Amino acid sequence: NAEGDPAIINKQEWNQYLGEGVDARPYGMPSQFESHVRRQDVPWLTADPVSSVNFTPLHELDGIITPNGLCFERHHAGIAEVDPAEHRLMINGLVDRPLVFTMEDLMRFPRENHVYFLECAANTGMEWAGAQLNGCQFTHGMIHNVMYTGVPLRLLLQEAGVKTTGKWIMPEGADASGMTRSIPIEKALDDCLVAFKMNGEALRPEQGYPVRLVVPGWEGNMWIKWLRRIEVGDQPWHHREETSKYTDLLADGQARRFTWEMDAKSVITSPSPQAPITQGPGPLVITGVAWSGRGTIPRVDVTIDGGITWQQARMSGPSLNKSMHRFYLDVEWDGKPMLLQSRAHDSTGYVQPTKEQLRHVRGENSIYHNNSIQTWAVNEKGEAENVEIS
Ligand code: MTE
Ligand code: CO
Numbered sequence: 167n168a169e170g171d172p173a174i175i176n177k178q179e180w181n182q183y184l185g186e187g188v189d190a191r192p193y194g195m196p197s198q199f200e201s202h203v204r205r206q207d208v209p210w211l212t213a214d215p216v217s218s219v220n221f222t223p224l225h226e227l228d229g230i231i232t233p234n235g236l237c238f239e240r241h242h243a244g245i246a247e248v249d250p251a252e253h254r255l256m257i258n259g260l261v262d263r264p265l266v267f268t269m270e271d272l273m274r275f276p277r278e279n280h281v282y283f284l285e286c287a288a289n290t291g292m293e294w295a296g297a298q299l300n301g302c303q304f305t306h307g308m309i310h311n312v313m314y315t316g317v318p319l320r321l322l323l324q325e326a327g328v329k330t331t332g333k334w335i336m337p338e339g340a341d342a343s344g345m346t347r348s349i350p351i352e353k354a355l356d357d358c359l360v361a362f363k364m365n366g367e368a369l370r371p372e373q374g375y376p377v378r379l380v381v382p383g384w385e386g387n388m389w390i391k392w393l394r395r396i397e398v399g400d401q402p403w404h405h406r407e408e409t410s411k412y413t414d415l416l417a418d419g420q421a422r423r424f425t426w427e428m429d430a431k432s433v434i435t436s437p438s439p440q441a442p443i444t445q446g447p448g449p450l451v452i453t454g455v456a457w458s459g460r461g462t463i464p465r466v467d468v469t470i471d472g473g474i475t476w477q478q479a480r481m482s483g484p485s486l487n488k489s490m491h492r493f494y495l496d497v498e499w500d501g502k503p504m505l506l507q508s509r510a511h512d513s514t515g516y517v518q519p520t521k522e523q524l525r526h527v528r529g530e531n532s533i534y535h536n537n538s539i540q541t542w543a544v545n546e547k548g549e550a551e552n553v554e555i556s
Contacts, residue, residue: 202226205236208304211292216244217343219286221307224433224455225441230311230483230490231281234365237310239372240286242343246392250376253340255322255360259398262327269376272360275317280359280382281489283457285309285428287385287412287534293521294530297541297552301440305540305552306433309457311490314380316361319354323398332398336405337379340394347388348402349381353426357382360393383459383488384426385534387412417529428459430518431537432466432493432510443548447501452479454508456491461513463491470497472505472541472555473520479508504544505555522556 169175196203205220212218222238239245250269258264289308292298299305323335328351335354339345349358359380362369369375374391381388387407402408402424414422434454437443443450452470456463462485467476479493493508510518521538528535543553 203236205238206303208299217242219288219308221303222310223440224302224307224309224435225438227435228453228492230455230486230492231365232310232312232490234312234367234370234373237312237364237370237373238286238308240308240386241341241372242345243341245371246339246341247371248340248376248392253376253392253394255377255393256395257322257326257398258395259336260329260332260400261323261398262329263325265322265326267322269362272317272322272362272377275321277315277317278359279313279315280357280380281311281313281484281486282380282382283309283311283428283488283490284380284386284389285431285457285459287387287425287428290431290536290538290540291533293538293540293552294525294532294536297554300552302433302435302438302540303440306431308386309490311457312364313366314359314361315363315366316359316377316380319358319360319379319396320356322360322396323354326398328398331400334399334402336397336399336403337388337390337393338395338397339374339390340392345387345390345407346403346405347390347407348399348405349384349388351398353381353384381426383428385412385428388426412534414528414534415531417531419531425535428457429535429537430456430458430460430463430510430512430516432456432463432508432518433540434468434506434508434542437506437544437548437550438542439550439552442550443499443544446548447499450497450499452495452497452506454479454493456493456508456510457489458510458512458514458516459488460516462487462489463493463510463512465511466491466493467509467511468493468495469507469509470504473507476509501546503546505553506542506544506550507539509539521554 203226207220286308524538
């Protein structure tokens, strides 16, 4: 352009005037030009915002860590604003010594750091009967992946002394939802954490401040927020969240129960309906995320022609157990329509199923545990749409 690029030629305001000094932003926020990057809900999904969900803007993120302020929220009775000085964690039931911990007590136990994904069992639940929500934020955004700092639950249970008859635990939240789940003692003694930090800072109120249970690889509903009590028992409690909810209705009307592990899953986050191609044909970075509740993701395949041909994507970033993985496929886009899909392989050898394969086993009555392959149709303009192909 003979006139030259005004972005180079013109003096900008930020070239001429001093900016704000240190301390103008004592707890930093993103640039004002990033204000479109935000959690969002789907208004018709739930009747009331206090028992609702919003979604992580996966299409705006890169790498594997979800920033704290963008972690999706799922509350059954709103956000409890808990004063840590007034908060207690009780362990009772089939234990030698029932115990009550203050937050200070918890800080005296050895702690660990782990990056784990949390996926709500209902993630992608609206897509069982057909392509519905137009954007990976809405189809796949009930997931976040953060580094937790916390005390292994095992250490707290050992302190209380689990009786030989103690085979299950029931964590309970301090919010008004009466959130309780039954968890087998083997899992409780294995890798569960009583966490108080996420990505280095205190848990956000939305995520269960001051303390939440971390149940790696298992459905998000079990990750009790605002954790106030853990009862040890000899059998599961069969409470609301594991009977009328969080069970999987099969085609024959029978319900599968206790489907805790999150199966391997992936989604292309860009291009996607909320992240169209805007720069036209030429080099294109196709990217997305993959995860498995059973281990790591050594491989993701990507197709741009609806599954006729597949290419192995490039994994980039840490490959951690039960954590989100990032993949890329760098292509030359010819400007022709594409049918984009990704297919995750996890470290057990399991391969993410097509929608057809999943429906064959599960029917279409389910809400929970939909880990099928997602398709985006991209047109010549670079716009993407949620579709289903067979
Ligand atoms: N814990 C309590 N106490 N109350 C809740 O409403 N929601 C559960 C779980 N733990 C919930 C809870 C559900 S269904 C999910 S998916 C996760 O928390 C969501 O965690 P997040 O809000 O950090 O995304
Ligand atoms: Co949930």
